[in-house]
Amino acid sequence: MEKFTLQFVAELFDHRLTEQQKNISIHHIYTDSRQSVENGLFIPIVGERFDAHDFISGAIERGAVAALWSRSEQPEGIPKNFPLIYVDDTLKALQELAKAYRQALDPTVIGVTGSNGKTTTKELIAACLSATYKTAKTEGNLNNHIGLPLTILRMERDVEVLVAEMGMSAFGEIELLSSIGQPDHAVITNIGESHIEFLGSREGIAKAKLEITAGLRKQGQLIIDGDEPLLTTNAYPNKIRCGFTAENDYRVEAYEQLQEASSVTINQTTFTLPLLGQHQALNAAFAIALAELMGVPTDQAINQLESVVMPGMRFEKIETKQGALVINDAYNASATSMVASIDVVKQMNYQRKVAVLADILELGDFTEQAHNKVGQSIDDQFDAIFTFGTSSRFILEGLPETFSGKQKHFTSKQALIEELTSELDENTVVLLKGSRSMKLEEIIEALQ
Template sequence: MKKLTLKEIAEHIGGTFNVDAEFTEVCIDSRLCKPGCLYIAIKGENFDGHDFTASAFANGASAAIVHHAVDADGPMLMVEDTHKALMMLAHWYRTTFDIPVVGLTGSVGKTTTKEMTWFVLNEKFNALKTEGNLNNNIGLPRTLLRMDENTQAAVIEMGMSNRGEISELSLIAEPTVAIISNIGVSHMENLGSRENILKAKLEILDGLRENCPILLNGDDPYLAGAVIENHPVIYYGIDDKTCDFRAINIEQCDESTEFDIVYEGKTQHTVIPTIGRHNVYNALAAFGTGLQLGVTPEEAVRGLAKYTPSGMRQRMKIVNGIKFIEDCYNASPDSQRAALKMLSEMKADRKIAVLGDMLELGTISEESHRNAGLLAAKTKVDVFMTYGERSLASAEKARECGVREVYGFTDKKALADKLFETLKPGDAVLFKASRGMALEDVINDLYGRMK
């Protein structure tokens, strides 16, 4: 972060301060404060950061922003609402940078697209990116406030659970390029329909700077039909031959995917070190974004080749001759479908799918879990196992559809026991579930037994 003072930020976000101070970092956790930090006392549902202001100063904080009196001594800026102050500060600070800012959202694939886009841009720029899942109205401002004199580009992920949230984030970040990866059924519980999810995702246009482009998945029927005004629209895809950036000749290898990108009458061979057709879409978005911002095709594919899956997203690991696909960060009907298709295209003696509950589906939960069992049959998995109460419906449907080996579990140890008994060298096993199911516990149990 560039060096700022309380006096300087008060001129832009309002408030009154007792004594001026300089800072070069923003922190909302008093335990992480150190000299040079500005501590912002955020009030949450279960805590009030104001209670820890004295601790922040004790740990070395140079200043604090508060919205009511606190029992602490030090340079402080008093504002009406500290959370709003954080967002206002981030927005003003972002406007002090004349750099490309990529804003991206979507129902599935946001984080992978963000990571791939960062690798592409980092071939040409010193690029900043959203770390982890800091994609809400606290995390996004903190990401923007990490920009400094050396930052030449930023890739900012925007998440949401309700209408209005993407609009708020986009207005803070003011992207110069926007990406919407797809319109799925995540957050159906809150928004009720895909049409409403589309409206929520299109709120990214609210902050997109005038005449700046938006990249859309042209194979997504909702995005392909979206009406966009005052912004160039760039489509990427696989099936729609009219897309501006299109992947052809897709070949899935054990731990990578190769394909050619056709654009502007040219063809660029590309290799990404991850598997699955859905990741080809993510790579297309990253490639197209890079070219919009002056990255050469050669730089873009070099960046894509450096991508590494993060967290528990589609990591491939071979243990004792068994291919493990760890994809336990999140799950929705769309991402589950993509994961099962990916498994079906893998080279393996047997294909085993382990699916856990999908959360936050509201009224479509029962139907979605039964559809998962149908998909398991259609993609010809050899062994189908489920974990969780909701996923018992998946197991039941898979049996009805003719999958020969089906097991439903609500106990992790029982699931791990059955998997350990079942798995053999030459198998490929997919683990896919919502984050709340912590399916990685089963994976780690198996790894421990296989040592």
């Protein structure tokens, strides 16, 4: 489906086209020359180790009909009639094009950020809003200064709502994303320890997350974890609070973990959420708050929540050949999310429980403290704790003195797999949790 003609792009960057070129239809906007597309606008990004201008020939072979082009790059091997629109910086041009497309379509944009739970909350919100609106959402990990523009530019022209995840690791990054996406409403799920190495403190993390208000539309609502003082004391006027205490606008009044789901009561309405963990009840509260704000009937929103399906590697349940249940929650990790996952497994009805916990990254001076915190949350409901990597050894050091289960640290994934295999039977549940770069999914591949 056509997003726009090349004339839309040319006008944005003050570029002249031939009459024939003006009417070229653009269906896809992309940065990866390996993609096969139809009627694509290729935008070559320059990285630390690559320059995608070098791959223009491949992009043309696979469906590019035009490209943005840095003025500092000499075009070589490009057909004479192939349209190049010259810009000073292709990355900034990608961001400018996305912002212009967002303004042209003018959907309602929901920005979602936070230390933990961004993706789950995004999925829950999108599910609720899709009951009433044609809804687009961030796919995969497209939540940064390149991913957000691509998410916006993937919208079909008839999209009514975009739920956009916004990630960051440093100050200024959320402000940039907010200025591109210009959210009508925004959600901050919580303030944890993620990226504390670069932001210095939880106060610094809160400041960075609150940058989402920089591009927030006038009268836009900021939906927050209402039990987090670093958010409730912020001066932004239009806040909706979600949480567990009486002061919240959307209160989780009751939570019960079932075998495969959770019973949740929010503002006197009880429903079954197909996710485990009290933290998921809070994420559902964010979604219900957004749904009601957007005029979605509460019963329809809850129907959507009761049938929601999460992306892989987020408390994904997998059975091994020995009959054990493996919980693959290894998409990413912080100390807060690791403790939350441990608490969920504690309540699961299995005779034996094993946790495989890998390094939590980007903690800087807080590395030992954060890993110790995880260890302190573990008790004798677990039969074995295996850690993998470097910093995760601090988890074992944080274990209570009364912990009587097996504990062992590994630097070899193969050795870990061999030890773990000996623990597996049909009465055992295993939690896998660690930072994404630790690649714990490789353990599952060996167990299946």
